[in-house]
Amino acid sequence: MEENGKTKEEILAFLKKAKAADTNYERVLSSMCTYPHEIAVLAHTQFIESNMGDPGLFPGTFDLERQVLVMFGKMLHHKNCPEKAGYLTTGGTESNIQAIRSMKNFRHDIPKPNIIIARSAHFSFDKVANLSGIEIRKASLDNLLKVDLDSVRSLIDENTIGLVGIAGTTEFGQLDPIDELSELAIEKNIFLHVDAAFGGFVIPFMDLDYSYDFKLEGVTSMTIDPHKMALSTIPSGGLLFKEPEYFECLEIHTPYLSVNKQYSLTGTRSGGAVASTYAVMKHLGRKGYKKVVSDCMSVTKKLVEGADKLGIGTVIDPVLNIVALDVPEADLVRKKLLDEHGWHVSITRDPRALRIVIMPHIKNETIELFLKDLAKAVK
Template sequence: MRDLGISEEEVMDGLSKMREKDLSYHRIFSSMCTPPHPIALLAHERFQETNLGDPGLFPGSAELELQAVRMMAELLGYPEAAGYLSTGGTESNIQAIRAARNAHSFRDGNIVVPKSAHFSFDKIGDLLSIEIRKADLDDDLKVDLASVESLIDEKTVSLVGIAGTTEFGQVDPIDRLAEIALDAGIHLHVDAAFGGFVLPFLEGDWRWDFTVEAVTSITIDPHKMGMATIPGGGLLFRRPEDLERLAAYAPYLTVARPKALTGTRSGAAAAAIWAVMNHLGREGFKEVVDRCMDLSRRMVDGARKIGVEPMMEPVMNVVTLRMDDPEGVRSDLLERRWRVSTTRSPKALRLILMPHSTVENVDLFLKDLEDIMKRRG
């Protein structure tokens, strides 16, 4: 650190130079995040100094959090759900499994997750010292129920289902997992970090949220398709006692039994989430999701025209394309300044069509992809 500080102008100049190195989102098809909605930025700025880690000092911010949680609970089919705003999907998943583990007297338990689960579950195994058992997927890349059943034993504390897998955007059969969880008398956590702000706005007979009675907790991320500022996550529990299992004792704070994983927490995130949800309403979110789905179908149709087949019809705004060497194609695309990603298994090129994606960029991308595929023969 410097002995003598520099002027505001020099600081801002230094920041601008670094910001110029960052990519802008418009050629990015690999991210589940997107620029925040303008109203989220306004809200965030106004609440920057507030700290939900000591909510008695910021009762207005605390009320925004309560209301944001309530709105998400309604969206997920159970207005009475209890929860809090986390830093994102990873924290929410950690905390959901921690609550499931704390419901038991033993500590050496296990959980059963699909092989498609986000890597946050590997961190959970390490952090909580519980075993993460990975169930096979079926041909549609949904969790295989027989495999789940074969992995459960008396030390299993929770099943996990994914509503919107990170790699393929697939939705596990949550209602069938629920039957298994009920039978075993254990928690069922649904990771809807990505799907939480997509699935409620799609047509279709989805049974994946709190309307499925055995679902005990849900992760939902406003900083992904909720267009809030980062960090903005949500964790909801059906039963308040499960949230209570996360409480620590902090008598010097204005609320003596905080439940979040982090201590100091941004009230700005709560303001941003509250602002976007109130500003867009269900109708506004449906428009956003419809647009992303239209772009996903445009991507798939365009890919088919150049001889590239999707791994599956997109369930959500995640498109995966079948090809021999996705990693190689990814590098070729990178040379043309497109950011895409690939999946682990089965291997495919992965594209997320987010609110920042446009028709123009989908078409430009497809032209480049066509050219690359031709050159590769």
């Protein structure tokens, strides 16, 4: 650090330059983040000094978090005190880590526990494995890229404490058969965590005949991220357990705070993100989110139809607003799209395809421009 500080004007000028070097979301087709809603930013800023790591000092923010949990509960058919059965995390990774940690703590009778996830699960589960030493077994997928039930069943043994199902896979937006996983979890008397980090704010606002939440008896915890499709600010994740007692498995004794227990993974925790999530959920309501989702799905359809006209199909029929375009030499096409046209797309692992997430910042006009450049890039 330098001895003398820079003036406010110097700092703001430098920040402006740094900001200009960042990519505008307008050309980002690879991210599950987007611009937060205006009201989310207002609320975040208003509560920016609030620390949910010490909630006794911030009963107002704490109450906002309880109301968010109740809203989650309603969305996810939760039956038993959602306001006591979860919290707002920093995002999907913390939620997944904590869900597995709760299973492990609850089943401390199992010395070498394992859990079973789909091969399509998010890389946060690799962090869980590395952090906790818990064995993670990866089940294979069926030809629609959903987890294969027979594979899951074959991996279960006496040390298996839980399963993970995904409602909206990161790569393909595919929906695992959570109803069948739920039956299996009940049969084997083990936990079932549903990672709906992305799908949790999409599925409830579509007309889908799909069960994936606490309506299913076997579902014991869920990840659902407000800083993705809910338009809240970073860092806003959600974690909800079926029963408060599973949440309480995360308890750590805390001396010298205004409360004597803490359940979160982090200590100091953003009250700004809590207020932001409350504000945007209350402001949009179900009707607002239905509009967000139906707009994204309409742009998704436009992309699929436009690609089809170029002779490009999709790896699976898109279920949510995520599209995997089946393009030969996908890595090369991706590079061309970036280097020659400034588009950020990503690549799925298996099969290698062009992955595009249609977030709310992607408009019809964006897709028109993108399709023109795609046509050039695949030539």
